[in-house]
Amino acid sequence: MSIVKITNVRKQFGRFQALDGVNLQVDQGEVYGFIGPNGAGKSTTIRILLGILQATEGEAKIFDKDAWNDAVEIHKRLAYVPGDVNLWPNLTGGEVIDLFMKLRGTEINTNKLDLIERFNLDPTKKCRTYSKGNRQKVALVAAFASNADLYILDEPTSGLDPLMEKVFQECVLEAKKVGKSVLLSSHILSEVEKLCDKVGIIRQGKMIETGTLEELRHLTRLNLLIETKNPITALSDVTGVHEIRTVDKGLSLQVDAENLDSVMKYVSQFGLTKLESSSPTLEDLFMRHYKDNGQNEGVGGES
Incomplete structure (x- = not known):
């Protein structure tokens, strides 16, 4: 059963073609790795799925609902973590987590307390005092405590130390184990390798490869x-x-x-x-694609 389905999506900003016929599908209980260099179109694709941007052409659906027209209904079952989290400076981390959970209609539960402990977060501090890594922790705790059906994670471990990255990976695998779906945009290729069932590589607004890790390794x-x-x-x-x-x-x-x-x-x-x-690692595959196309493009960042 497909949870996310993007079909021939194009997005233009004036004369600039940000997305050119993107196709992507995330099935139930699947972790999908979405990778590409800076400016490839990852974040634009995610913003279309979130209903922030409207596709110029094509169709983007989540839970078989239109991502633009049915955004409010979709967001009741979706949790999103961006790569750079902005929080209310005068609220504490705990207050922000509770607010996010109440907005989603999620009951405050013991899972929240467990996640706060696992991510080693002090929820009593004001958000203005948090480092980038701690702001990410607040968003991740709120997301994984929400019991969403779909997690859209756009560079979610940005600013986390290796120990917290491991906790994040455990949370993703636990969500997958109970049938949740995850769309993970990441530049940490070892993370994608550990977590993802399928991988999609996007370059200059076009999907250049999609498949399981084993299928893609045949190409390298x-x-x-x-x-x-x-x-x-x-x-x-x-x-x-x-x-x-x-x-x-x-x-x-x-x-x-x-x-x-x-x-x-x-x-x-x-x-x-x-x-x-x-x-071969996913990084071998990734770098070979861009080398073969005469590119000298970096990985990660805004796209």
Whole structure:
């Protein structure tokens, strides 16, 4: 069952095409990683889903309701955490959390107290005294305490230390375990790898790849470290071999997954003495996309 469905969405600001035919689907109980460089269109897409912006063309639906026309109904079942949280300076963190929960119609519950403890948040301090990380904690506690059906998280761990990032990851997995859905926009690619069932890569307003991590890894290369009894000759001529470098006593190289069998047959004739293989990371995949497109684009930030 699809919780979020974006179909051929386009968004123009004057002559600027921010989104160009974006398609995206998040199913029930699924964590969907939404990644791309600065200015790729991530935040514009999220703002359309939240009913803040109206799509120029196409359709954006949440819970099978129109994201623009039915925004009020949708928000009753949705929790959103932006990458830079602004809070009322004269309220305490605890007051803000309670306010958010009451606005959603959520009863104050023990889950809230548990989350405050897990995120190591002092709820008695005024929001004006909070660091960026603590402001993020307030928003995350309010979101996960709300028992929403869909969490839209746009760079949610910005400003958190590694220990709190781990707590955040646990909360996402707990939400998934009970059938909640999560749309996670993140530039922390290791976080996306740990949490997400599917990944969508957006570049210059277009979705360039979508699939499970395993499906996307077929498009990238394995990293190999090889040592042989005899020097390997003409390796650069072998189909599927890339980025050959001399490392200590051996060679470091990348191999297209579909050519691994033939590459191994070729190098084995030189007398293999050592072979190390590592699966490609999402970062390998991500950087390869932009390198292949001649881009020098960063990751994360406003988009």
